[in-house]
Structure formats: C-alpha cells, structure tokens
Amino acid sequence: MGGIPYGRQEILQPDIDAVVDVLRSDFLTQGPVVPAFEAKVAAYCGASHASAMNSATSALHVACLALGLKPGDWLWTTPVTFVASSNCALHCGAKVDFVDVDPRTYNLSPDALERKLRTANAAGCLPKIVVPVHLAGQPCDMEAIYRLAREYGFHVIEDASHAIGGRYQGEPIGNCRYSDVTIFSFHPVKIITTAEGGIALTNDAGIAERMNLLRSHGITREPQLMAGGSDGPWYYEQLELGYNYRMTEVQAALGLSQIERLDDYVTRRHKLARRYDDLLEDLPLTLPWQHPDGYSGLHLYIVRLNLGEIRKTHREVFSSLREQGIGVNLHYIPIYRQPYYEKLGLRREDFPHAEAYYREAISLPMYPTLTEEEQDRVVKALHEAAS
Template sequence: MSAGFLPYGRQSIDEDDIAAVAAVLRGDWLTQGPAVEAFENALAARTGAAHAVACANGTAALHLACLALGLGPGNAVVVPSITFLATANAARYVGAEVAFADVDPDTGLMRPEDAAAAVARAQAAGWCVRALAPVHFAGQTADMAGLADVAASRGLALIEDACHAVGTQTQGADGTWAEVGACRHGGLAAFSFHPVKTIAAGEGGAVTTDDPALAERLRRFRNHGMVREPDRFTDQDLGFEPDGTARPWVYEMPEPGFNYRLTDIHSALALSQLGKLDRFAARRSRLMDLYAHRLDPLAPLVRPLARVAGCRPAWHLCVALVDFVAAGRSRGAVMAALRARGIGTQVHYVPVHRQPYYRDRYGALDLPGVEAYYARALTLPLFPAMADGDVGRVVDALAETLGIA
C-alpha cells in the first residue's frame, strides 16, 4: 500500500465478506432475519458474555445501555472527556447529566481516581450519580477492577464504552484472561462496527451483558419498545380472543423505544469479519510494535501512548504524543505537511467538555490530564492492509516535518 494515500484508518474487505452480503441479498430476509441472530450468537460466544444484542451503531448501543439501566432526569453519568461525542450524548438522550472526568495524560484513559473525583464534584452539585461510563480508548482498557471498586462502593452501574476494543483481552486478579465484553465486573459493554474499527459492519453496534433482564430491555428498546409475548399483555380485550387464545398480530408498547435494529445485510458482513478478528488484531499489534520501535529515536519529542499492564489490545488507533511546542510546529501545520506527503492523520479527540453545548451547560472545567493529552495527540495511520514499510514512511515523514531528521 506504500505508493498510495494512507488514511488514518480504513476497513479491510475480502471476497468472502462480499459473498456473505450477496447471500443475504439473494435470500428472503434483508432485516429482522437469521443473520442477526447468528451474529449475536457468535459475538456472545467470542466475548464470553451471556447475551449480545446487535443494534444500528455504537451510538445506539450506548443509548440502549442507558435506557436499559433506567437512567433519566435527575441522574448523572461519569464520562471521560477524551472520547467521541456519543459517550456523553447517550446520557443526555435519556435526560441524565454528564459528569466529565479527567484522564491519564499518557494513555487517554479515565483512572479510578478520576472517576471518584468526578463523582464527588457531581454530588457536590446536587446530582444523583447512577453510572460510570469508562472508555477503552484506542483499544486499551481502563482499569476496570479499580473502576468497579469505585462503582461498588457508591452503588453505581457500569457501562463500558468498548467501541474501540472489540477483540481486546484483559487479565484478572487471578491471572486469567477475558475478552472485553465479557462484563467480568458486571454491567454492560457497548461496541461499534464502523468501518475504521477493528471489524466492520458498514454501520453497526452491539451491547453485551450477563444480565438477562438488561438483555430483555435492550432488545425491547431497540425495537420501538414493543412486546409480543402474550403473558406480558396488559390489555386483555386487545390481546386475546373471547376464548382466551392470544391474538398473534397484537403487540403492546409499555414505554417508547427506538428503531435501532441492525439489518441482516450488516449482520452478515459483521459475522464474516468477526471470523477474521484474530488476524486483524494480530496485524494491528504487529504494526503498533513497529511504530514503537521507529518512534523510539524521536523521544522525548514524540512518544506512543503508554502501554497498559494486563491488557492485550486489539488496537483501533495509533496515537502519537507530540510535543508540538518544543518542536516549534503547530499541529495543524504538521497535519497539512503530512497530508501533502500522502499521509492522513486525525486527532482523537477534541475534549467533549469543551464542546459548545457542554461548555454552555456546565461551564469551564479544570481537567489537566485531558488538556495535557489533547495538546499532544496525533493519530497516525493504522489498518491491517498497511505494509510494514508504511510505518517507516509515516515516521520518517513525521520526523522530517518536525525538523528531527
């Protein structure tokens, strides 16, 4: 791929992926059919969760998680400010407030002490904090054991934003490894299958959980809030014939939901891609190791994200931490120079608490770890189709642009 333009991320689609989608198009079901259930079963088996509920995208997954937990006005959710808008917006969709947390400036991850401080600030403001929403940023996991302790001591639920981390594994205190999405510490885990993620569905998402009651609520809320089981009908005249036979066409809506269903077309692609997850993760890991090796001589001006102990990441992003001030180059100028060389970059992310909506709602916040991370973040190309030599091309261009070479 060395001769062409290198975007920061892209999907890897093979002929068998195309064949899987074509088979759905030739079949009887384009949506609400067997491919959806097949993908859900495979994802549950892969993650080790009891339940996987597929949905339209990662944002829908986060929204469904908030709905399933019954979050609403008067509640608050702790969210790290280094994340995509969706993590915070999902709380606002249900009327809950967002208590923004600081992060480790070298990993972009919310730490237990960051979560505890955010809870304390929220409670001081009179909010009822109901949940923590840690983000497994770039493919590395937050300290879920520590965050689970924070949650348990305060009676909070856990929503893992695992949209970056399908395929990532973490080591427990007993030394065993578990896949992200196993919900080892309870709660729910939300995934995204956007094309730049580790596996692609086009658009798509899912939520995993071990709690059957939460799984039932997830399924109901993704389908307009409808129930079709006769034993749950409350209107006997509507739901049953005079002889007590259930009317097969009847459905009830105890409370409104959304049309967040995933189609069979997207599910077929996601299922095909899931079968390649190990290969994709291994290739991304190989590229990240090459980046670490090639970036090492550029320290301290440029460093990769710090590695998290007890984590085997299925890397989604390659974030370099660049001291633009010391280099005497603005980030915008560096990105433009790299683009001119055929190298696409991005910044993940603009701190969410600085977005106009949240700034106007909550005012200025002092989150020094967030600001230190954001000032240095630059996302470099990372996707399985990259050649080993592409890493050298990217790092050499970055070094020359920064005036290091």
Template sequence: MIPYGAHDISELDIEGVVDVLKSGLLTQGDKVPAFEQALQNYTNASYAVAVNSGTSALHIACLALGVENGDIVWTTPNTFVASANCARYCGADVDFVDIDPATRQICIESLKHKLLVAKEFNKLPKVLVVVHFAGHMCNMKAIAELVNQFGVKLIEDAAHALGASYLGQYKGGCPAYSDITVLSFHPVKSITTAEGGAALTNNKALAHLLRLFASHGITKDSQNFVSNSVAAAHYEQQVLGFNYRLSDVHAALGIMQLKRLDKFVEKRAALAARYDEELKDLPITLPQFDPFSAWHLYVIELNHHDRDACFEALRAKGLGVNIHYIPVHWHPYYQQLGFTKGQFPHSERYYLNAITLPLFPALTADNQQYVINALREVLRD
C-alpha cells in the same frame, strides 16, 4: 492519501452479504440472531443485542439503566461525543472525570475523589460511562469495586476495544464487572458491519429492556405480554422504544468479519510494535505498550513541536492523520451547558499534542515506512 483507519473486506465477506441479498429476507431473518450468538461466544457475554450503531447501543444502555431527566451521568472528556450525548438523549446532566496522562484513560484516583465530593453534596451519578480509549482496556475490576461502593451503575464504551483482552477471560468488554458493554462496528473499528453496534450484558432483565428499546418498545414474546387483548397474541408495545434494529445484510457482514477478528488484532499489534521501535528516538510520547490491546488507534504526543503545524505538514505529504479527540467539554454544545476550557487539564493537554497515525490491518510495510519517514522529516524541519 493513506488514511488513519480503514476496513478490510474479503471475497468471503462479499459472498456472505450477497447470500442474504438473494435470500429474500433482508431484515428480521436468521443472521442477526446468529451474529448476536457469535458475539456472545467471542466476548463471554450472556446476552448480546445488535443495533444499527454504537451510538444507538449507548442510548439504549442508558435507557435500560433508567437514566432520565434529573439524573447525572459521568464519562471522560477524551472520547467521541456519543459517550456523553447518550445521557443527554435521556434528559440527564453530564459531567466528566479527567484522564490519567500516562494511560489516556479515565483516572481512577480522580474518579475516587470526585465520587467522595459528589456523595457529600448528594450529586452522585446514576451511571459512569467508562471508555476503553484506543483499544486499551481500563482496569474494570478496580473501577467496579470503587463505583459499587457508591451505588453507581457501569457502562463500558468498548467501541475501540473489541478484540482486546482483560484478565485473560474477557475480549472486548467485561460484562462481569459492568452492567452493559457497548460495541461499535463502524468501518474503522476492529470489525465492521458498514454501520452497526451492540450492547452486551450478563443480566437477563437488562437484556430484555435493551431489546425492547431497540425495537420500538415492542415484544413478540407472549410470555412477557402485559395485555390480555387479542392484538397481544402477536405483539405489544410496552415502552417508548426506537427503531435501532440491525438488518440481516449488516449482520451477515459482521458474522464473516468476526471470524477474522483475531487476525486483524494480531496485524494491528505488529504494526504498533513497529511504530514503537522505529519512533522511539523521536521527540514524541508513544502510547504505553499494552500486549492485550485491540490497537484501534496509534496516537503519539508531540513533546516540543506545534501540533497543528505538524498535522498540516503530514496531511500535505498524503497522510490521513487524525486527532482523537477534541475534549467533549470544548464543543460549543457542551460549552452552552456551562463547561469551560481549563476544567479537565490532563485531557486538554493531551489533545493539544496528539496526532493519530495510520493503523489498520491492510496497511502495508511500505506504506507504514512512508508514514515513519514522513514523520521524521516533519519533526526534523
């Protein structure tokens, strides 16, 4: 089976992890701070807080921005459920903005219209979670200029986008335009820490809150202590936080992987370019060409064929194709909250025709040719 995504582990990666295993400090050593600094250097963010998953990073991002019961958070239906669940963890309501069918990203015109209506009815969201789907960066400058007029905070779900660039300055998120940018280091992402994530920001106060919420609500920085008790000489809990910390073992892998990130993205882009060339004559819609994408996913849309039948036929040929994503509002949990099919037609139409093809740095030329040939055979039948 050729998977749709896969990690790439080198001997140097393994050596970096083994060094930590031999060091005696598996957690709270020097590797997590070193990984955070490396992320700051790569992304041009002022602060980075490493955590145990991208979902955890989304959760603490919402908490740091004060999302709570009675608030509303918006995101796009074309994403993994974590982009919406993070608001529900805080007791907030969730709503969605449909995608632009050409870019598959949040539609800025739809967002503008929805904001105007929400303002009229006093239902503006506290936070908008923008998703950089498939590794392609959204137009953050335009989105920020729009939502700032309405006092809406911005979280970037950049789980797909580490390695992508925007305006020639930002790589994997735009903390200059958003309040917080969230990354994921799941094994199929741009780099992996096995499991892990991070929250990036340029705001010192938000960085402090992110770190608090990720570590039980506890600080060891005596300059920030509130209590005058003896116990506070060591640490104190200031908020109700969570144990979302990343271990040094995971961070060591992340440090080594980050050194190869640009090469990973270069290989992904080359594979995507080959798909573009080889598949252009088929009855499918290809993803828009984006020279600055991280190319996390390569998703085609079938123009005439039955998606489910093609999906099963490709699986039968040994291809681990996938579907990204079932619209969030179609899941039973969100249906129970009152959402119904038909509310966000562009996301739904895209989903019904979408198939994600294998794309990862270690995909060989022969295996990619097999994917191309298999797709041609299926669409010819």
C-alpha cells in the same frame, strides 16, 4: 502516489458472498442472521446476552434507558472520546459531567473518579451511570472503577467501541465482569465492520430484555411480556416508547464473516504497533504506553508531540503530515470544548490531563492492510514534520 488514511476496512470475497446470500434470502431484516451474529459475539466475549443495533450510538442510548437513566440523573464519562459517549445521557434528559484522564493511558482516571465521587457524595449529586471508554482499544482499569461502583452505587457501561478483540486481565473485553453493559462499534474504521452497527453485551437477563424491547419500537410479540391478553396470532403490544435501532440481516452477515478474522486483525495491529515503536523511538514523541493488565484492540496508534523539543506547533506538524498525504487525525477534541457543551459551564482548567493530551496528540494510520512500505512513508513524513 495515493494518500494513506488513518483507518480503512478490509472487504474480502467471503464478506461479499455472505452479504449476497442474505440479499437472495427471504429476510433483509428481522431474520435468522442477526441472532446468529449476536450469539457469535456473545460467545467470543463470554457474555450471556447480546443485542445488535444499527450503531454503537444507538446501543449506548438504549443501554442508558435500560439502566433507568432519566431527567435529573447524572452520567459521567471521559472528555477524551467521541461525543456519543456523553450524548447518550442528553438523549435521556440526564445531565453530563466529565472525569479527567490518566496521563499515561489517556483513559478515564480511577483516581480522579474517586476524588470526584467523594465531592459529589458530599453534595448529594452522585452519578447514576459512569461510562469508561477504552480509548484506542486499551482497556480502562475496570476493576478499580467497579470497586467504586459498588461503593458509591452507580452503574457501569463500558464504551468498548475501539476494543473488540482485546483483553483485560487475560479475559476478553466484553465479558461484563466489571460492568453492567459493554458496547462495541462496527463502523468501517473499527476493528471489524458491519458497515454501520453496534452491539450491547450484558450478563443481566432483565437488562437484555429491556434493550431488545427498546431497540424495536418498544413492541413485543412475546406472550409472557404482554400486559394484556391476545386477540390472535397477529397480536403485538407496544409496552414502551422505543426506537427503530435494529441491525439489518445484511449488516449482520458482514459481521459474521468479519469476526472470523478478528484475532488475525488484532495480531496484525500489534505487529504494526511494535514496528512503529521501533521506527519512532528516536523522535521527540511520547509513544503509546500499554498497561500490563490489558491487551489492546489497537484501533488507534496515538503519539504525543514533545513540543518543548520540536520547533513547530502541533498544528504545523499535523498539517505537514496531511500535506504529505498522511491521513492523520486527532482522537479526540475534549467534549467539553464543543460549542453545544460549553453552555454546561464546564471549565477547561478542571481537566488538565485532557487539555495536555489535546495539545499534543496525533493518531497515525493503523489498519490491518497497512503495508510496511506505507508505514515507512508515514514514519518518513513524521521525521520531516517533527524535526
């Protein structure tokens, strides 16, 4: 009996056919499929502009640059996220700090953010950018964060890597109603995949123009953007020091095929989550809580161990599940605990809710092709491990 991973992509024949069509076409990169994918994602989310890239990490970096993040500036984000959410600031030469999480949603806490902003305002070190992360696909309290953005003058980048297909206040995540830019990831274990890839959405034409420039070496062939004249039809200009962060036609073709099943995938994830809720309700666990303002993409199903009722350690439960072939994971180790970040001098005691989360959290297998029989195996193994 094989192991059950925490996440898994589904590749069907239409996906393969879409990729093969590109492989037989004239363009493997910089052709018509990437713009078609961008248009499809933007239309789905209700955003004005989309810029597809080779990863969400690249998209975060370019979004920071497009918003003018530079050495000496501050970027704040949640500590309970993948390191890319803060590394994007370091790649710009900026400084990083963290805001503790909400104890129920595990997302960046607006209350903690407001307290930290008051202190930073008095000290003259407000952030230029705040990056709320929709952990597991559940949207942050974006309205509250946006209100603070207007009051204190910072930009907002939604790291929605887990959240495509979800909704906030009844509207699609990605419409940028409460942010300057929204980022999605299309890594294989995410809700839909382009193998690797990401996209940045915005309603600001200037931000979109700059992201498109920076993702492709800072080079333009658009006459209206050029600094000088033109020597001929071959002419291009490098206007900024950009990067090769472009998405390929092959990746975009896969994404265009996958997005047709996006709503079905999210619906299936919700069905599995409800079944987990029912099957695990008698165990000493804290099950995921969903805020009524949001409809999660449910990239992850995260439980917390009530260690006061379990006569085992966090590590013992985790190891027992792995030994039984259940590919659990922990999303995430708080970033300030990473050796690279420890030199910043951040204190663990400043983030009590993130620390409590890290002591107790386990991500259970969650993906659309997870069968009920496999889910039963996960539940049985968790009963044995936690009892």
